[in-house]
Amino acid sequence: MGENQEKRYPGEGKLTTGRAVLYIILVLGLISAVVRLFFGLGATTNLNDAYPWGLWISFDILSGVALAGGGFTMAAAIYIFNLKKFAPLLRPAKLSAFIGYLVFVVGLFFDLGQPWRIWHPMVMWNPHSVLFEVSWCVMLYTTVLGVDIFIMALERWKKYEWVAFFRHIYLVLVVAGVMLSTLHQSSLGALYLLMPEKMSDLWASRAIGPLFFCSAVIGGMSVVTLESLISSWAYQRQPELKLLSSLSKGLGIVLLVYFAMKVTDLYARGATVWMFDKAHCFFYLELFGTVALPAILLTFSEVRHSIKGLYWAAGLAAFGVVLNRFNVSLTSYGGYRDFSYFPSAMEIIITLALIAGGILIFDFGTRYLPVYPSELPGETN
Amino acid sequence: MSKAMLIDTTRCIGCRGCQVACKSWHNLPGERTTFSETWSNPKYMDSNNYTRIIFREVAQPEGKLNWYFIKRQCMHCQDPACESVCPVGALTKLKSGPVVYDDNKCIGCRYCMMACPFQVPKFEWGKAVPLIRKCDFCADRLEIGLAPSCATTCPSQALVFGDRAALLMEAHRRIGAHPGKYYPEVYGEKIVGGTAKLYLTPVSFEALELDHRGFRTDLGNVPYGIYGREWMSKVPWIALSVGGLAVGLHYLNQRRAEVQSQQTQEGKED
Amino acid sequence: MTNHWNDFANSDCVMIIGCNPAENHPISFKWITKAQDKGAKLIVIDPRFTRSAAKADLYVRLRPGTDIALMGGLINYIIENNLYHKDYVANYTNAAFVVNKDFAFQDGLFSGFDKAKRAYNPETWSYELDADKKPVTDPTLTNPRCVFQLLKNFYSRYTPEMVAGVTGVSKEQLLELAAVYAATGAPGKAGALLYAMGGTQHTTGVQIIRGYTILQQLLGNMGMPGGGINALRGENNVQGSTDMALLFNIVPGYMAIPSEAAHPTLKDYLDKETPKASFWINKPKFFVSLLKAFWGEAATPDNQFAYDYLPKIGKGYEGSGYSWIPLFEAMNEGSIKGMLVWGMNPAVSAPNLNQAYSALDKLDWLAAFDLWETDTSVFWKRPGAKTKDIKTEVFLFPAADSMEKEGSVSNSGRWIQWRYQAVKPHGDAQSDLWYANRLGLELKKLYQDDPKAVCPDPIVRLNWNYGESPDVHLVAKEINGYTVADKKQLANFLGLKDDGSTAGGCWIYSGYYPGPDKKDNKAAARDKKDPTGLGLYPGWAFAWPVNRRIIYNRCSLDPQGQPWNKDKALFAWDPAAKTWKNFDVPDFKWIDPATKVHVGPEESAKAPFLMLPEGKSRLFVPGGLCKEGPLPEHYEALECPFVNPMSAQQSNPVMKVWKSEMDRVAQVGDPKYPIIATTFRVTEHWQAGAMTRNLTWQAEMMPEMFVEISLSLAKAKGIKAGDWVRVKSIRGEVMARANVTHRVAPFCCGKPGFSSTVEMVALPWHFGFAGLTTGGPNPRENYAANQLAPMVGDANTMIPEYKVFLVDVQKV
Numbered sequence A: 001m002g003e004n005q006e007k008r009y010p011g012e013g014k015l016t017t018g019r020a021v022l023y024i025i026l027v028l029g030l031i032s033a034v035v036r037l038f039f040g041l042g043a044t045t046n047l048n049d050a051y052p053w054g055l056w057i058s059f060d061i062l063s064g065v066a067l068a069g070g071g072f073t074m075a076a077a078i079y080i081f082n083l084k085k086f087a088p089l090l091r092p093a094k095l096s097a098f099i100g101y102l103v104f105v106v107g108l109f110f111d112l113g114q115p116w117r118i119w120h121p122m123v124m125w126n127p128h129s130v131l132f133e134v135s136w137c138v139m140l141y142t143t144v145l146g147v148d149i150f151i152m153a154l155e156r157w158k159k160y161e162w163v164a165f166f167r168h169i170y171l172v173l174v175v176a177g178v179m180l181s182t183l184h185q186s187s188l189g190a191l192y193l194l195m196p197e198k199m200s201d202l203w204a205s206r207a208i209g210p211l212f213f214c215s216a217v218i219g220g221m222s223v224v225t226l227e228s229l230i231s232s233w234a235y236q237r238q239p240e241l242k243l244l245s246s247l248s249k250g251l252g253i254v255l256l257v258y259f260a261m262k263v264t265d266l267y268a269r270g271a272t273v274w275m276f277d278k279a280h281c282f283f284y285l286e287l288f289g290t291v292a293l294p295a296i297l298l299t300f301s302e303v304r305h306s307i308k309g310l311y312w313a314a315g316l317a318a319f320g321v322v323l324n325r326f327n328v329s330l331t332s333y334g335g336y337r338d339f340s341y342f343p344s345a346m347e348i349i350i351t352l353a354l355i356a357g358g359i360l361i362f363d364f365g366t367r368y369l370p371v372y373p374s375e376l377p378g379e380t381n
Numbered sequence B: 001m002s003k004a005m006l007i008d009t010t011r012c013i014g015c016r017g018c019q020v021a022c023k024s025w026h027n028l029p030g031e032r033t034t035f036s037e038t039w040s041n042p043k044y045m046d047s048n049n050y051t052r053i054i055f056r057e058v059a060q061p062e063g064k065l066n067w068y069f070i071k072r073q074c075m076h077c078q079d080p081a082c083e084s085v086c087p088v089g090a091l092t093k094l095k096s097g098p099v100v101y102d103d104n105k106c107i108g109c110r111y112c113m114m115a116c117p118f119q120v121p122k123f124e125w126g127k128a129v130p131l132i133r134k135c136d137f138c139a140d141r142l143e144i145g146l147a148p149s150c151a152t153t154c155p156s157q158a159l160v161f162g163d164r165a166a167l168l169m170e171a172h173r174r175i176g177a178h179p180g181k182y183y184p185e186v187y188g189e190k191i192v193g194g195t196a197k198l199y200l201t202p203v204s205f206e207a208l209e210l211d212h213r214g215f216r217t218d219l220g221n222v223p224y225g226i227y228g229r230e231w232m233s234k235v236p237w238i239a240l241s242v243g244g245l246a247v248g249l250h251y252l253n254q255r256r257a258e259v260q261s262q263q264t265q266e267g268k269e270d
Numbered sequence C: 001m002t003n004h005w006n007d008f009a010n011s012d013c014v015m016i017i018g019c020n021p022a023e024n025h026p027i028s029f030k031w032i033t034k035a036q037d038k039g040a041k042l043i044v045i046d047p048r049f050t051r052s053a054a055k056a057d058l059y060v061r062l063r064p065g066t067d068i069a070l071m072g073g074l075i076n077y078i079i080e081n082n083l084y085h086k087d088y089v090a091n092y093t094n095a096a097f098v099v100n101k102d103f104a105f106q107d108g109l110f111s112g113f114d115k116a117k118r119a120y121n122p123e124t125w126s127y128e129l130d131a132d133k134k135p136v137t138d139p140t141l142t143n144p145r146c147v148f149q150l151l152k153n154f155y156s157r158y159t160p161e162m163v164a165g166v167t168g169v170s171k172e173q174l175l176e177l178a179a180v181y182a183a184t185g186a187p188g189k190a191g192a193l194l195y196a197m198g199g200t201q202h203t204t205g206v207q208i209i210r211g212y213t214i215l216q217q218l219l220g221n222m223g224m225p226g227g228g229i230n231a232l233r234g235e236n237n238v239q240g241s242t243d244m245a246l247l248f249n250i251v252p253g254y255m256a257i258p259s260e261a262a263h264p265t266l267k268d269y270l271d272k273e274t275p276k277a278s279f280w281i282n283k284p285k286f287f288v289s290l291l292k293a294f295w296g297e298a299a300t301p302d303n304q305f306a307y308d309y310l311p312k313i314g315k316g317y318e319g320s321g322y323s324w325i326p327l328f329e330a331m332n333e334g335s336i337k338g339m340l341v342w343g344m345n346p347a348v349s350a351p352n353l354n355q356a357y358s359a360l361d362k363l364d365w366l367a368a369f370d371l372w373e374t375d376t377s378v379f380w381k382r383p384g385a386k387t388k389d390i391k392t393e394v395f396l397f398p399a400a401d402s403m404e405k406e407g408s409v410s411n412s413g414r415w416i417q418w419r420y421q422a423v424k425p426h427g428d429a430q431s432d433l434w435y436a437n438r439l440g441l442e443l444k445k446l447y448q449d450d451p452k453a454v455c456p457d458p459i460v461r462l463n464w465n466y467g468e469s470p471d472v473h474l475v476a477k478e479i480n481g482y483t484v485a486d487k488k489q490l491a492n493f494l495g496l497k498d499d500g501s502t503a504g505g506c507w508i509y510s511g512y513y514p515g516p517d518k519k520d521n522k523a524a525a526r527d528k529k530d531p532t533g534l535g536l537y538p539g540w541a542f543a544w545p546v547n548r549r550i551i552y553n554r555c556s557l558d559p560q561g562q563p564w565n566k567d568k569a570l571f572a573w574d575p576a577a578k579t580w581k582n583f584d585v586p587d588f589k590w591i592d593p594a595t596k597v598h599v600g601p602e603e604s605a606k607a608p609f610l611m612l613p614e615g616k617s618r619l620f621v622p623g624g625l626c627k628e629g630p631l632p633e634h635y636e637a638l639e640c641p642f643v644n645p646m647s648a649q650q651s652n653p654v655m656k657v658w659k660s661e662m663d664r665v666a667q668v669g670d671p672k673y674p675i676i677a678t679t680f681r682v683t684e685h686w687q688a689g690a691m692t693r694n695l696t697w698q699a700e701m702m703p704e705m706f707v708e709i710s711l712s713l714a715k716a717k718g719i720k721a722g723d724w725v726r727v728k729s730i731r732g733e734v735m736a737r738a739n740v741t742h743r744v745a746p747f748c749c750g751k752p753g754f755s756s757t758v759e760m761v762a763l764p765w766h767f768g769f770a771g772l773t774t775g776g777p778n779p780r781e782n783y784a785a786n787q788l789a790p791m792v793g794d795a796n797t798m799i800p801e802y803k804v805f806l807v808d809v810q811k812v
């Protein structure tokens, strides 16, 4: 590809204010990361024996993975449910998913007490451990996504015979991806199956696996929506409004399904739903503000067809997924522990740096890889 | 024979010899602390404190005062949650009773801390190369035929080490022989599938208001590991069915789309 | 202790009074808990609810310093309700003895009081003698002047109402306590009484313990397995050190130290100090053998066995002259120039610390032998010290600790137990024996080499042959005793002679090293057999005297020689065969040493207490042995918020009160110091703290000075749990964290009808200013409880009154 061909949108490659801010955060994050590695978790985080898992688990891992669910959701939609019209959304979704998982892995790396042993689960097996399963799934799934991104790179490098080979076996990758995602998205919830006594009734559910899975689908769809809207804004392209409103219809349906699952689950367990305390406030916010509300919003065709409406609905839904992960992993414990936890500056910086890093890689990826439909060789709008 | 320890809190005089003996055997540092209003000190179990005596002063309305001393440490569950969750198998329950930890395997994910129903495993937050720390039942002592350090030290035989079955019998004997002295339940006999530390208390842990401090009474008798194992047993089936379904749906939908497009084509021709 | 630690397990009722064994003698609870397992009741009587109290079946909160009144109430109840052990009292105590007709008691004072001298003439405190100079007795116990009737009469004043008014123990609780403990008065039942510093550290300490013993005698609990009067001793070898006369008033083996005034010659000493009856008639043998051990060949019949070499109590210092308080008073006056502080830490442990500091400041030199740099060896660095003005030169000698040396320790049960060296001394440290030996050798050399030396002989001619690096076995063998001529170890003290043919360092230890070889060392005996199941373990170590595990053990049998309790037989007299079967070493005449014929029980029933001339235990102490009188009477502590409800005599009439500038005392009911304070120990710390405040494992459990404060006082003063407060007495002040707790509570006391409520606070006394942990974060503050305690002692022993004084508490 020639020099001039690379410029596809105004400001590409330039150090805009936005990028500068992201780089600063990234650098701060790198410094914090080094400090974290040398001085240990106690010195750099507010984690303690009462809160062994904090912001990084809640956000970088639980939320991150759920939000990166777009990759498998779109792949499933397109390849399994054969909804080919969504094809234009697939590549950015896969790229963001891949980045999401990278962020996850890096986040996990810093969260682990002994990150250099991150490979241990590969050789030291405990098949009873949900976390063991999650690590394998995530590892394999990230590999799958990696292969996918590699295919894009091959396209860019014009190694079409290779690309063709991968196209040939692409279904295998898709099925593996969907399977692995289903497993670990739900298993991340299943991690919490072992601690019902510590969690608030509102979230301590035996059905937490399916619930996590379902909300990961929500996360994936809403992020794909948001990502498409935002990148079209950022790269000054036309948003794929038709596709997105069609996708949002699906999102609305999944939200309704999720709402129904939640309510059924709470009812079946006889949880105390009506009460006024901190946990319940967060719970109401989650259930009504970020599940019911966007679901209702999306029943309106005006909403589905307006950029603002989509921003709101998808934004709320995505926020809802994050809120749910925080609720499960932190709020839920409010009444239980006699310590409080609020992430330290370093934790926040590292998390922000991961996000910044993710965006920068995405930016980089969109620049070098054929992500957007117009650039796809052999495929046209 | 699975070993256990009977902790008869009615015999404990709160001398904290066990606390020191544990530190002594495990070479754990003492910490700078400040005064503790209850006298329990250090104020929490942590990576340098595998065991602690909780002092509990309870004034009865009629004026009688009770002062309870309750030793806390890893319960050495018969079917430990911590073992079941550890992704690398760093925690293992030995046949002889102890739940031990392998320094060389642990990745520091802290899932064991989250999963333990008694909030036992603690993390070396202050270290750059941290490990999980908890009472190990002095497994190295047991191996050479010694009793745990704390039990050896205990002056009033509040801590008795022995075979679990025999100790359970002894515990029930005591409850039977001294009605009114004991809460008629051996904490650890059945809870979460049973533990190797068995407690006799004068009143329930709820009445001691320690149920939120690692002595929960509402844990049920099912080993917590089961929840994880149950899930894991489903995993292959989920994998297979999702995979199968995906492939099936793929072909089905593709076929349907082909048929559809053929139809539309045909329709066009019409 | 008359009994021993394991023996607590044999008790039917354990009374813990004035001590806190769960915290200070934790291992005792091994045996106390065993007794409880077998159904024994545990009583704890303490002003504070302690970890021992937490285990008690009956806890009684008593105002500190009022044990005598409580005992009086119990004695009264037991006699009134006929609950005493009648056969025992009649046969084994001096209950039947008729007392001098001039003996009297009125309004708090016994006959013979000399107000000016603050002393008694105890002439009338004696038995009525018959024509043969034998005490008159009335076995029916009905003679109004017999001890029993006197006792009954005397304690009839201690009515439940009166006792409640003094002690703060409610009438109901007193009666409950009386009923529970009096049950041990039934023949065959045994109650063990355990006491320590809560009983002794009072100006009336000795009489408090006397009160305990009267209770035990009335209930027939002496000499019984599971009974006895048991002083839970303090430092691990404090029993051994008092046996060896680490006290101001005795020489080894509990013989009085001679005084210049009373005992100018050996004959004077032996005549005056040897009673006409009892086993003590052998005292000359013990004493002369001691002199022979000290001076060996230099001690000859011609020079009174070197009696003149023996330092004596100087004129005017008789009695308590060389005890702690007078020494520190003298030091403060500047008449003492140097001090060896050997394994103690007075800058924390001494009463009225400001006085002690001021005294230390006046020394020319101070040599400290310790494991650590203690508060004492850096006394010139204390908060507020004018370091520039202190000229004392301080030497610090590193001492080897107990694991680093070989030797014996004696426990409270009088078991002499051998210990081996576990590790070599750290650094330059040396054992105390090594230092003492060195000091002896150097002194000898200095005196020898100095032609101008004054009176060198006592030092130069000392029998001092333990080698350059002293062999501890040589010392042990010397203590056991040997024949001078052929250096043969004695089998026991019966072999000691008063003609200079034997030498022995401490007669009561005789028999613990009866042969020349290490294998003969009975202190090292480790036989774990317990044939009786009573925990006597006769083959484990050696219990003085003569390996007797329970002393006064004749009292475990009825006069006919049958055990009061068949299940706990120490001896069995077979009336048919006329022989004894012994499980413990008899503390009575059971065999004729010459003929080897067994002596029937009737004879020993007449004198079950061999060490006393009357052969009976003393409900009434004749002859001024107890300076306050023959029967314990309640007096208030020197500092007290209450007027003594019992009599016009407010405090101990014969205690010595110092009047120096540093010895300020708060007046009775002083409004500036309205709160009673007491001091105590905790398990986690050891004494003056050098041994535990320097150990992180100990310090982390009890890291800071605190004061136990009742909920009501905290409320009244606006003090919150954990606040730093200032506790002030008229002598000094300390900072402490407020430990607001139900474990202490105010007392409602006073003459019936005039009672008032007074708060009590309690302070641990382990904290100081030196070492790893001091007591608090501020180096300019005091954290040592003894800032507050007064410099006043018991009239007999001079033990300081650490357990009652007045303070105020202020929020910082």
Ligand SMILES: Nc1nc2c(c(=O)[nH]1)N[C@H]1C(S)=C(S)[C@@H](COP(=O)(O)OP(=O)(O)OC[C@H]3O[C@@H](n4cnc5c(=O)[nH]c(N)nc54)[C@H](O)[C@@H]3O)O[C@H]1N2
Binding pocket: C017, C018, C019, C020, C021, C023, C024, C025, C045, C046, C047, C048, C050, C062, C063, C064, C065, C066, C067, C195, C196, C197, C198, C199, C232, C233, C234, C235, C678, C679, C680, C681, C682, C683, C684, C685, C686, C687, C688, C803, C804
């Ligand atoms: N851990 C530990 N153990 C020790 C020691 C130590 O420092 N630390 N020290 C050793 C030494 S040297 C000794 S002497 C012993 C002392 O052992 P203890 O005598 O048991 O020690 P204390 O705690 O000083 O006092 C005991 C109790 O007496 C109570 N008391 C105070 N005044 C009165 C009173 O008037 N009447 C009654 N009935 N009780 C009263 C106090 O509240 C306290 O609980 O402990 C020995 N053991």
Ligand SMILES: Nc1nc2c(c(=O)[nH]1)N[C@H]1C(S)=C(S)[C@@H](COP(=O)(O)OP(=O)(O)OC[C@H]3O[C@@H](n4cnc5c(=O)[nH]c(N)nc54)[C@H](O)[C@@H]3O)O[C@H]1N2
Binding pocket: C197, C201, C234, C235, C342, C343, C344, C345, C346, C348, C349, C350, C351, C369, C370, C371, C372, C374, C399, C400, C401, C402, C432, C679, C680, C681, C686, C687, C688, C689, C690, C691, C765, C785, C786, C789, C802
């Ligand atoms: N307020 C208050 N004051 C009290 C008391 C109280 O109850 N209340 N109790 C009193 C009583 S009962 C006592 S016994 C005294 C105790 O008072 P101290 O005897 O002054 O106190 P300790 O801390 O026992 O001092 C012993 C010292 O010996 C050192 N040491 C240990 N082993 C060895 C050894 O082998 N050789 C040598 N050379 N040194 C060694 C230790 O390090 C320590 O510094 O305090 C008295 N003071």
Ligand code: SF4
Binding pocket: B074, B075, B076, B077, B080, B081, B082, B083, B099, B115, B116, B117, B118, B119, B120, B121, B134
């Ligand atoms: S108590 Fe906790 S740490 Fe101990 S064995 Fe059980 S689950 Fe594991």
Ligand code: SF4
Binding pocket: B085, B086, B087, B088, B089, B090, B091, B105, B106, B107, B108, B109, B110, B111, B112, B113, B132
């Ligand atoms: S922290 Fe270590 S021991 Fe605990 S679950 Fe993780 S790997 Fe296992």
Ligand code: SF4
Binding pocket: B021, B022, B023, B025, B050, B051, B073, B134, B135, B136, B137, B138, B148, B149, B150, B151
């Ligand atoms: S068993 Fe061993 S590790 Fe556990 S508390 Fe006792 S001494 Fe400590």
Ligand code: SF4
Binding pocket: B011, B012, B013, B014, B015, B016, B017, B018, B019, B053, B069, B071, B150, B153, B154, B155, B156, B157, B158, B159
């Ligand atoms: S050693 Fe025994 S008596 Fe002492 S605190 Fe521990 S359990 Fe209680």
Ligand code: SF4
Binding pocket: C024, C025, C026, C027, C028, C236
């Ligand atoms: S000597 Fe004291 S510290 Fe040692 S075992 Fe006995 S009671 Fe415990």
Ligand SMILES: [Mo]
Binding pocket: C233, C234, C235
């Ligand atoms: Mo003592």
